[in-house]
Amino acid sequence: MTSTIQLTNIQSETVSKRGLPGFVFADNDIYQQEQDKIFARGWASIGCAQQLKKPGDILPVTIAGVSLIAVRNKNGEVGVFHNVCRHKAAPLVDAPCNKRTLVCPYHKWSFKLDGELMGAPRYYGRDNTPISAQDKADKGLIPVRFAIWWDIIFVNVSGDAQPFEDFIKPLDELLSGYPQHDIQMISATDYRGDVNWKLAVDNFLDGYHVPFVHSQACTVESVLEQEDLFLSEDIVGLRLANGASDKPAKTAKQLPHFAGLPAERQGTQQWFGIFPNTLFFVDPCWVQTIVVKPTGVTSTAETLSVYVTSEDAASDEYTEEQARLSDVLNEVNQQDIELLDKLQHTRTSKVADQGNLVQAWDQVNMSFHQMWLRKMQCQ
Numbered sequence: 001m002t003s004t005i006q007l008t009n010i011q012s013e014t015v016s017k018r019g020l021p022g023f024v025f026a027d028n029d030i031y032q033q034e035q036d037k038i039f040a041r042g043w044a045s046i047g048c049a050q051q052l053k054k055p056g057d058i059l060p061v062t063i064a065g066v067s068l069i070a071v072r073n074k075n076g077e078v079g080v081f082h083n084v085c086r087h088k089a090a091p092l093v094d095a096p097c098n099k100r101t102l103v104c105p106y107h108k109w110s111f112k113l114d115g116e117l118m119g120a121p122r123y124y125g126r127d128n129t130p131i132s133a134q135d136k137a138d139k140g141l142i143p144v145r146f147a148i149w150w151d152i153i154f155v156n157v158s159g160d161a162q163p164f165e166d167f168i169k170p171l172d173e174l175l176s177g178y179p180q181h182d183i184q185m186i187s188a189t190d191y192r193g194d195v196n197w198k199l200a201v202d203n204f205l206d207g208y209h210v211p212f213v214h215s216q217a218c219t220v221e222s223v224l225e226q227e228d229l230f231l232s233e234d235i236v237g238l239r240l241a242n243g244a245s246d247k248p249a250k251t252a253k254q255l256p257h258f259a260g261l262p263a264e265r266q267g268t269q270q271w272f273g274i275f276p277n278t279l280f281f282v283d284p285c286w287v288q289t290i291v292v293k294p295t296g297v298t299s300t301a302e303t304l305s306v307y308v309t310s311e312d313a314a315s316d317e318y319t320e321e322q323a324r325l326s327d328v329l330n331e332v333n334q335q336d337i338e339l340l341d342k343l344q345h346t347r348t349s350k351v352a353d354q355g356n357l358v359q360a361w362d363q364v365n366m367s368f369h370q371m372w373l374r375k376m377q378c379q
C-alpha cells in the first residue's frame with residue numbers, strides 16, 4: 001500500500017526538523033494501522049472512574065476499533081469488558097446507562113456487573129431447567145486488561161503491553177508528593193472535532209500557542225520559563241514552576257491546594273502527554289484530564305474532566321470557584337477545538353511538509369511525533 005511505503009520512508013531527522021509529514025494526519029490506511037500498533041498494543045485511556053458514579057453505571061467506548069464497557073459493580077469496583085455477548089456476539093450496551101444486570105437485547109442472556117453469566121432463557125430448549133453452573137462457567141464477559149491511575153481508566157486491548165506500573169512509573173514518581181486518591185471530579189464535558197487525534201495531542205503539548213490563542217490565560221512572558229520534560233519513551237510534558245494562575249487578591253476565595261504539597265511545587269503547573277491519547281494537567285489546586293478518542297481519521301471525540309483536590313474543595317462551600325474553574329478550562333478547550341478544525345486542512349497538505357519546528361518551543365510535541373513514528377515503523 002502506498003501509505004505503508006511512505007511510512008517506512010519517513011526519516012526521523014526530518015521529523016525532528018519539520019514534524020511528521022502531513023499525510024499521516026489524513027490517511028485512512030495509516031489510521032487503520034494505528035488501531036493495532038498504537039491503540040491496541042499500548043495503554044490507551046477510555047474514560048474516568050468517577051464518570052461511573054454509582055454501582056451499575058456503565059460507560060460504552062470504542063478504542064482500537066473494539067467495543068468495550070467500563071462498569072462499576074455492586075461492590076463499587078470498576079471493571080472493563082468487551083461489549084460483546086458470549087452467545088452470538090451482539091453488543092450489550094450502546095449508550096451510558098445504569099443497570100442492575102446486563103441483558104443482551106438479542107436473546108436475553110443476562111450478565112452480572114462483574115461479567116459472570118447469570119441466565120440464558122430456555123438454554124436447554126424444551127427442557128426448561130435453568131442453565132447449569134458448569135455451562136455458565138466459561139461464558140462470562142471477556143475482561144480487558146486495565147488500570148486506574150489519577151482516576152483515568154487505561155486499557156491494554158492486546159493484553160501484552162508492559163505492566164502498567166512500569167509504563168507510568170516515571171510520571172508516578174514525579175508526582176509522588178500529590179495525593180492523587182483525594183481528587184474529586186467536578187465536571188466532565190464531551191467535545192467533537194473534525195481533526196485527526198494526533199493534532200489534538202500535539203496541540204496540548206504546544207506551550208507556545210497558549211498566550212496567543214488563550215490570551216485570557218497568560219502572557220508570553222509568563223510562559224518563557226517553561227521547562228520541557230522527557231520522562232520516558234511514552235511520556236513527555238511541560239512545567240511552569242511558577243505558572244499557577246490562581247493567585248487571587250487576598251479577599252477572594254480560593255480553591256484549596258493539594259494537602260502536603262512540597263514547598264517547591266506550590267506554584268507549579270505541569271502537563272503531560274501519556275502516549276497515545278491521554279492528556280493530563282496538574283495545578284496546585286486542580287487537575288484536568290482529556291481522554292482523546294479517535295472516531296475516524298479526521299474526527300475525534302474528547303472528554304475533558306476537571307477535578308479539585310479534596311472532598312472539602314468539592315463541597316458546596318466552593319460552588320462558585322468550581323464553576324469558574326470549569327468554565328475557564330472548557331473555554332480554553334473550545335478555543336483549541338476551533339483552531340484544530342481549521343488546522344486539519346492546512347497541516348495535512350503537501351506544503352505542510354515545509355514547516356519548521358523551533359528549538360525553543362517545539363521539542364516536546366516533536367518528541368510525541370517521534371514516539372508515534374517509532375511505534376508505527378515497528379513490525
Ligand code: FES
Binds near residue numbers: 086090
Ligand atoms: S447474542 Fe446475546 S443473547 Fe444471543
Ligand SMILES: [Fe+2]
Binds near residue numbers: 203210213214336
Ligand atoms: Fe490550547
